[in-house]
Amino acid sequence: MSGFARSAVSYAMPLAALVTAIAVRASGLSVNQDSLNIRIIIRALSSAIMFTTIFVVLDHAEALARRVGEPYGTLVLTIAVTAIEVSIIVSMMLHGENNPTLARESVFSTVMITSTGVVGTCLMLGGWRHRKQAIVRQGTSAYLAVLIALTVMTLVLPTYTRATDTGTFSAAQLGFLSVLSVLLYTGFLFAQTVRHRDDFLEGQAHGVSTRAAPHESISASALLLVIGLIGIVMLAEQVAASIEDALVAYQVTRPMPLLGH
Structure with missing residues (x-):
């Protein structure tokens, strides 16, 4: 994709997502619209725009992260990804039959995919390309310590409590x-951004700059990031309805909860 086309898409998609979401809500076309054809068109369009906007928003978040530098750039990416994931999970929970374990199962899946699949793939490709990689042990250990503690408290510990149902x-x-959990993560953020921020900086040992190119506008990226996130959150209802109805149409049975049994 050329530079002009890429720039046009990066500006257009967040605005398109927000305009589409507002238009759907303002027109009164709900997820329970009687006309099947209209419902299919709305949901297909909403899904296509939302998923495209997700990649564009993450691109803006990455540009903003490079601009503000580490470790604050990591926080920008974390907030953006979390907002997208939470909006989709909440929309899925609010549509269709009651599924109280969906949020916990989604978090469990995210932890497993990220800590094994994504990290493993990055290590493999990095070793393949660079042969030898520099890893900051202190920062990595802090990330893993907080991740393990939060995961055990929220996903493992409920199985062993006896005050209520398993x-x-x-x-x-x-x-x-x-x-x-709030205190633990607050302490981690303090260490990451203030006390031990050098442990979370990449590329320092090799003199690699983490700043963005001068032409990248931090205000434009921030504005488009917010607009895109709002559009994604508003469109998530239509996408959640599409997924749930597709599962029903293809008679896909809901699996037993992974946790708590």
Whole structure:
């Protein structure tokens, strides 16, 4: 894709997602629209625009991350990805039959795919291309320590609690672990951005700059990032309806919950 076409898409897609979402809501065409043809067209268009916008938004988030530099760039990417994932999960939970374990199963899947598939692929391709890779042990250890602690508390510990049904927390337990998780992640952010920020900087040992090119506009990337995220969140309802209805149409049975049994 040429530079002009890439730039045009990066500007157009976030705006298209927001305009489409507003138009669907303003016209009163809900996910329960009676006309099957209209419903299919709306959902297909919404899905295509949303998934394309996701890649464009992540590109803006990456440009913004390069512009602000590390370790704040990582936080920008984290917030963008989390907002997209949460919006889709919530929309899936609100549409169709009740599935209270969907959020936990989605987080479990994300952790497994990221910590094994994505990281493993990056290590393999990096070793293939560079032969030898420099890894900052302190920063990597901090990431893994927080990830393991949060994963065990939220995904493993509920299986062994006895105050309520298996796989769930009581109100007191949930409140305590929520506060503990916030404190743990806050401490990690403090270490990442203030106390031990050098442990989370990449490319310093090789003199690689993590700044963006001068022509990249931080204000434009930030604005388009926010617009795109709003559009994705608003379109997620249509996409969730499409997925749920497709599962019903193809008679795909809902599997047993992975956790809590």
